[in-house]
Amino acid sequence: MQFFANTDELQEVMNELWARIGRDPDMSQKLLQSKLIVQFQYREPEGRVTVDCSDGQEIKVSVGKQQIKPIVEMAMKADVAHDFWLGKVNVPFAIVSGKIMARGPVAKALALLPVIKPAFDIYPNVVSQHKKVLA
Amino acid sequence: MNPFVFHVPTKIAFAEGAASSTADIVKELAGSRALIVTDKPLMNTGIVEQILHGFDDMHYVVFDEVPPDSDVDCVNQAAEVARAEECDCIVAIGGGSVMDTAKVVNICLTLGGELLEYQGLNNIAEQLLPLVAVPTTAGTGSEVSMVAMVKDRAEGKKLLFGSRYLAPSVAVLDPLLTVSLPPKLTAATGLDALTHAVESYTAVISNSVFTDSLCIDSTKMIFEYLRAATKNGGDIEARSQMLVASTMAGVAFTNSGVGVVHALAHSVGAKFGTHHGIANCIFLPHGMQFNMDAVVARYAKLSRLVGMSNSSNDSAAATELVTAIEKLCNDCGLPRRLRDAGVPELKTADIEELAFLTGSDPAIMFNPKECSPEDIKGLYERAY
Numbered sequence: 001m002q003f004f005a006n007t008d009e010l011q012e013v014m015n016e017l018w019a020r021i022g023r024d025p026d027m028s029q030k031l032l033q034s035k036l037i038v039q040f041q042y043r044e045p046e047g048r049v050t051v052d053c054s055d056g057q058e059i060k061v062s063v064g065k066q067q068i069k070p071i072v073e074m075a076m077k078a079d080v081a082h083d084f085w086l087g088k089v090n091v092p093f094a095i096v097s098g099k100i101m102a103r104g105p106v107a108k109a110l111a112l113l114p115v116i117k118p119a120f121d122i123y124p125n126v127v128s129q130h131k132k133v134l135a
Numbered sequence: 136m137n138p139f140v141f142h143v144p145t146k147i148a149f150a151e152g153a154a155s156s157t158a159d160i161v162k163e164l165a166g167s168r169a170l171i172v173t174d175k176p177l178m179n180t181g182i183v184e185q186i187l188h189g190f191d192d193m194h195y196v197v198f199d200e201v202p203p204d205s206d207v208d209c210v211n212q213a214a215e216v217a218r219a220e221e222c223d224c225i226v227a228i229g230g231g232s233v234m235d236t237a238k239v240v241n242i243c244l245t246l247g248g249e250l251l252e253y254q255g256l257n258n259i260a261e262q263l264l265p266l267v268a269v270p271t272t273a274g275t276g277s278e279v280s281m282v283a284m285v286k287d288r289a290e291g292k293k294l295l296f297g298s299r300y301l302a303p304s305v306a307v308l309d310p311l312l313t314v315s316l317p318p319k320l321t322a323a324t325g326l327d328a329l330t331h332a333v334e335s336y337t338a339v340i341s342n343s344v345f346t347d348s349l350c351i352d353s354t355k356m357i358f359e360y361l362r363a364a365t366k367n368g369g370d371i372e373a374r375s376q377m378l379v380a381s382t383m384a385g386v387a388f389t390n391s392g393v394g395v396v397h398a399l400a401h402s403v404g405a406k407f408g409t410h411h412g413i414a415n416c417i418f419l420p421h422g423m424q425f426n427m428d429a430v431v432a433r434y435a436k437l438s439r440l441v442g443m444s445n446s447s448n449d450s451a452a453a454t455e456l457v458t459a460i461e462k463l464c465n466d467c468g469l470p471r472r473l474r475d476a477g478v479p480e481l482k483t484a485d486i487e488e489l490a491f492l493t494g495s496d497p498a499i500m501f502n503p504k505e506c507s508p509e510d511i512k513g514l515y516e517r518a519y
Contacts, residue, residue, distance in 0.1 A: 073255075092341045092392055092500045095256050097140040098299075103255040106295065111495030114505070 002044050003082045009130065010047040010078050011063040014040065017085065017126045018051055021119050022059035030115040032056050038109055039070035042078040072104040085123035139343035141390050144302040145268075145279045149379060151371060154182075154269050154309035157226060158189030164265035164304055166224030169195040170217040170244075172237040173228040174202070177271060182312055183228050186269065196220040201229065204408070205236040206286040207250065207294065214243035224265040227303070230324070231275030231411070234268050238283035238301045239294075241266050251294070256497075259298035268303035271312045273364075273377040274324025274412055276331055276385020278306035293405060295497060302389070308382060310374040318365045322467035323412030325361040325377055329354065329460070330415040331384035333423070334394040336437055337430045338501040342391040349387040355441040356380035358463065365467045392501025395493070396422035399514060402492035406485070407478050416469045417476060421518050423457050429504035473519045481519050486512050 004010035021027050032053045039050045050070060052060040062068075076084075080099050083089045091113060094100045102109065148160070161169055169190060173183050178199045187195070198213040217225070217240060225244070227237035242253050245263040253259055268278035277283070282297040316324070335342060336350035356376045363373035399422065400414035423434065427450075434453035438444040443459040444452035461471070470476040481489070490511040493499065499506060506514075 090340050092338075093138065095297075095500075096341050096390065096392065097138075098257045101255070101257040103252070103258045105292065106255050107495045107497050110497055110500060113500075 002077075002079055004045055004047075004078050007045045007047045010042060010045055011049060013127055013130050014047070014049040014081070015061055015063050016130065017119065017123055018049065018059065018061040020122050020126065021116065022061065024118065027115055027118060028059055031059060031112060034108060034112060036072060036108055036112070037068060037070045038072045038074065039066070040081065041073060041075040042081060043075070044077050044079065047078060070104070072102065072106060072109040074109065075101040075103075085120060087117075087120040137340070137343070139341070139345075141343055141345045142281065142299050142302070143279070143386055144281070144299050146305045147279065147308065147382060148305060149308040149375075151311055151375070152309060153307050154186050154312055155189060157186050157267060157269055157307055158193065160267055160305050160307065161190075161224055161226060161265070162193070164224060164267070166265050167193055168220060168222045168224070169193065170213065170220065170222040170225045170240070171195055171197045171228065172201060172213060172225060172233055172240065173197065173199045174233055175199050177229055177233075180315055182271060182315075186228060194220070196222065201233045201236045203232055204286060205232045206288050208288065210236055210239045210243060210250065210285055213240045217244050224267070226267045226269065228269045228271065230270065230272040231277045234270065234275065234277035234303070235283040235285060237266060237268070238277075238303070239285050239296060241301070242296065254294045254296060256295070256297040259296070259300045261300065263300050266303045267305045267307060269307045269309065269312065270378070270381075272316060272320065272324045273313055273374070273381040274327035276328065276381055276388060278303055278308070279382055279385040280389040282389065293401070306382060308378050310371055310378050313374045313378055314368050314371070316368065318368065319468065320412075321368065321377075322361065322365045322469050323410055323416065324381070325357055325364065325412070325467070326416035326419070326464065326469060327412035328377070328381040328384045329357045329361075329463075330396050330400075330419050331388040331393060332357065332380075333419065333437070333460075334396055334501075335384065335387040335391045337426060337433050337503050338391040338394060339430060339433065339503045341501055346387040346391040349383045351437065351440050353380040353383040353387070354437060356383075358441055358443070358459065361463060362466050393498045394422065394502035395425065395499055395506050395511075395514070397498040398493045398496035398502070399511070399518070401496050401498065402489050403473065403478065405492060406489060409473070409476055409478060413470060413476050416464045417471060417473055417518050418514070420457050420461050421514050423460070425506075425510065425514060426502065426504050427453060473515075478519070481515060486515050489515055
């Protein structure tokens, strides 16, 4: 059974997670330096989250279809994303086995993996809060 | 045991003189109009001409403009030629640059549209046109790999394409094509193959028993035959063993990844144009020393299995493997320091830039130990 019940739940959790990452000085500073625009495209359930660091000043997070063209797109099942944020996904293996699709200059995005690792500690809290609200 | 996936999408055919049957292989794949991708130096050796005799009864066009470090412009030119000639298959005859170019041309030819749309990993989801790879060096493994890299000179970037559909349909391994390779290139490309084997064997988060077995045997073959192939280019047995070892290591690394040595070599190659095999030769002992504490048991096991040590002490056996690699590089006349490979004095800004490039190279993901920017800078300083 998939972890997220529907698109709204998935996008709300990811939106809140990225908002908290944006409020973390260490993580946000390094992400903003990349000036990347990364779009995460999820399936089962469908969902789309765009993280825009392009102005180098503020991380802008948006959900659903966007006009802005991402520099890097990452596509995966929502459950893979959930496991990733729990620190349970072996990213090299997920790429080799085709569980994650990446379009664009992926090296730039992959270089940010160590930067966002502290968010693994934030994610369970974000999920539990949302599950409580929705319950 | 770790979970794993293992693909070998490429049919591999080996024989002395196998290249003369390339046209028959193309016909088996239902190809009728072939784009032959190669380079000028190879055209001048007469190797390509011999292979082309078999194509006399079918339509083909030769594109021989591939530079040593191929780029998007070259890909677009070749794709234009192929479209104009309505080619339905591609034959790559050459080294890594030629084969990678052919793979990316195949994307343009099969899928059309904007090439940049296909940059990335697992981003191509359908079968491409038949591609037959005929390697003329023994090292890159591109004849079986599922990745290709070309430069975007306008943007000053390397574009990475990775998908199982990129792997050639058939790899034709003919040792006779490698006999004219000069000693230094023989040695350098051989060290590239050895680095694939060693790094793939220690890519402990993504390797498997399948990749391990290929790594062990290819490492053994390279230790046994690289000196002979370098010393006497006409030694067909040595050339055969090296060509097969290189392909075996290619199958291994395309399934399990490489590591920090390749990330360092890609970066120094991008900044200073250092030959990939020579860069790997310089960085391999340093990379192994760096990874030693994380994978000492793996190095020790490999060292014993390939006959470089009979010590029961892991640290001693692993060190003997590093020493054996250093001796192999020395025996083959390869440079051991970046300064001896034409790299100018590394200033602080150079090392900063190289560390950034290395830290963002996808190869580093598969390294068995995390590398901080300071670790990477230290590796450059030691290798210089």
